[in-house]
Amino acid sequence: MMSPDRTVPEVVPFGAKRSVTHAINTTPPDAHYWSTQMSAVSTQRDRASFMRIYDHFAPRLQRYLRNLGVPDSVADELVQEALLTLWRKAAMFDPARASLATWLYRVARNLYIDHVRREPHWLPIQEGLDRLDHAESGRLDSQPESSLDQDILKQAIDRLPPVQAKLVRMCYLESKSHSEISAELAMPLGSVKSSLRRAFAKLQGSMRAQR
Amino acid sequence: MRPNHHLDDATLLSYSSGALPAALAVVASTHLERCPACRTRLLDADRIGGVLMQQQRVDAPTDEARTAMLALLDAEPAIEQVAPLADIVEEHDPDRLPSALHPWFGNSMRALRWHRVAPGVQRIRATGISGGDLMLLRIAPGSKLPLHSHGGSELTMILDGAYDDMLGHFAPGDVADLDGEIQHQPVTSPGVPCICVAATDAPLVFSGWFARTLQPLFGF
Numbered sequence: 471m472m473s474p475d476r477t478v479p480e481v482v483p484f485g486a487k488r489s490v491t492h493a494i495n496t497t498p499p500d501a502h503y504w505s506t507q508m509s510a511v512s513t514q515r516d517r518a519s520f521m522r523i524y525d526h527f528a529p530r531l532q533r534y535l536r537n538l539g540v541p542d543s544v545a546d547e548l549v550q551e552a553l554l555t556l557w558r559k560a561a562m563f564d565p566a567r568a569s570l571a572t573w574l575y576r577v578a579r580n581l582y583i584d585h586v587r588r589e590p591h592w593l594p595i596q597e598g599l600d601r602l603d604h605a606e607s608g609r610l611d612s613q614p615e616s617s618l619d620q621d622i623l624k625q626a627i628d629r630l631p632p633v634q635a636k637l638v639r640m641c642y643l644e645s646k647s648h649s650e651i652s653a654e655l656a657m658p659l660g661s662v663k664s665s666l667r668r669a670f671a672k673l674q675g676s677m678r679a680q681r
Numbered sequence: 682m683r684p685n686h687h688l689d690d691a692t693l694l695s696y697s698s699g700a701l702p703a704a705l706a707v708v709a710s711t712h713l714e715r716c717p718a719c720r721t722r723l724l725d726a727d728r729i730g731g732v733l734m735q736q737q738r739v740d741a742p743t744d745e746a747r748t749a750m751l752a753l754l755d756a757e758p759a760i761e762q763v764a765p766l767a768d769i770v771e772e773h774d775p776d777r778l779p780s781a782l783h784p785w786f787g788n789s790m791r792a793l794r795w796h797r798v799a800p801g802v803q804r805i806r807a808t809g810i811s812g813g814d815l816m817l818l819r820i821a822p823g824s825k826l827p828l829h830s831h832g833g834s835e836l837t838m839i840l841d842g843a844y845d846d847m848l849g850h851f852a853p854g855d856v857a858d859l860d861g862e863i864q865h866q867p868v869t870s871p872g873v874p875c876i877c878v879a880a881t882d883a884p885l886v887f888s889g890w891f892a893r894t895l896q897p898l899f900g901f
Contacts, residue, residue: 517754524750529739538699546746550753557754568724572731579730583699589811591784595710598780603720623732642698642733648691649833649882650700659833663691663860670690674725 499526501620505565512560523570524553531578538645540586548585552577567603569620582645619677626676634669637662684716684854692836692858693719697726704813704880708836710781711878712856778840782878785810786817790841790876795819802826813882820844820875825868833882835859842875844868 510519528549535545555577563573583592640646652659688709695701696709713719776790785807795803801821838856844867869875
């Protein structure tokens with residue numbers, strides 16, 4: 471693992487108060503740690519915090535994009551663009567709505583659809599949906615995503631039956647449509663959909679169960 | 682009014698992973714604009730993506746890559762204050778099409794130029810969309826559509842008017858998320874025409890002799 475994963479989070483002024491209630495010896499860094507780093511980026515333009523985020527997430531975003539079939543040079547550019555988006559829009563990050571991993575996943579997925587799939591209308595629509603969510607965040611019933619959520623979700627993914635796990639990975643990590651999955655695995659379209667439905671129900675159940 | 686018929690879980694996963702064919706994604710976005718409940722479910726789906734992305738084993742970035750990133754930060758202008766977000770008011774203008782449809786059909790319901798494709802059925806087909814077929818349909822009140830099923834997936838969202846079929850009553854904002862196994866025969870409600878946006882990733886299959894003669898008219 472790279473060094474930031476082993477580092478005990480530094481206490482930064484804006485995160486100090488909240489850190490008290492959390493164990494800070496967790497490895498790898500958790501959602502709370504990342505939201506502390508993000509708050510240093512947005513309020514102090516802190517480059518050291520930014521680079522901690524970069525060191526952890528840039529290689530993961532790069533791997534994600536390469537797995538989608540994005541050529542290396544394009545993947546590198548998109549990763550830089552995703553991190554620049556983070557630098558510019560750090561103030562838009564709301565840890566009460568989503569973890570940094572979820573937020574960066576959305577940013578990278580949107581850049582992929584915009585640049586690689588060349589769907590020029592996707593980005594403005596996603597920004598519009600984001601604005602709606604911000605406007606409504608007070609009314610939403612969604613719970614903040616904690617590091618516990620992520621661990622539980624991780625375990626729930628690991629516990630999926632092999633076929634469901636395979637389909638979820640083809641969907642997210644290869645960005646394959648239902649019909650592409652159906653053709654590739656010689657599995658009826660209806661079965662692909664019902665397996666994905668069952669997988670989502672289990673994963674959602676795991677996220678809701680401990681709230 | 683909040684929608685009663687929502688996006689299928691499998692469709693949401695596909696949308697979240699960027700794998701939903703473009704035409705279906707437009708209809709899904711149209712529904713998401715109107716449906717806070719589906720936006721919350723989408724966030725759950727994105728969380729799965731976030732965990733899978735983060736779980737991958739990787740090497741530390743190279744010094745060259747870190748230096749390049751820092752150079753890009755140097756080139757960034759000092760941050761401008763993010764403007765407070767405008768309060769989004771619920772759209773009550775019945776003439777305004779949902780934003781996700783603007784690139785394909787403009788923003789005004791009244792300005793649409795319909796083409797008659799069958800008695801009581803008018804259509805506007807989006808041009809230049811990759812991945813499936815996207816169209817607006819305007820069906821006269823009290824019409825019974827031919828019984829049909831779907832070779833692949835179909836997503837339909839009601840914009841105005843309503844219809845009923847074996848799955849229930851569909852009113853503005855409601856989405857019918859159908860796959861090949863479902864055969865349905867929508868009957869539009871009396872009063873105003875039923876206007877909907879529909880996307881398919883494969884041709885529709887009409888059953889029966891009469892319906893088969895209609896199929897060329899629909900051009901599906």
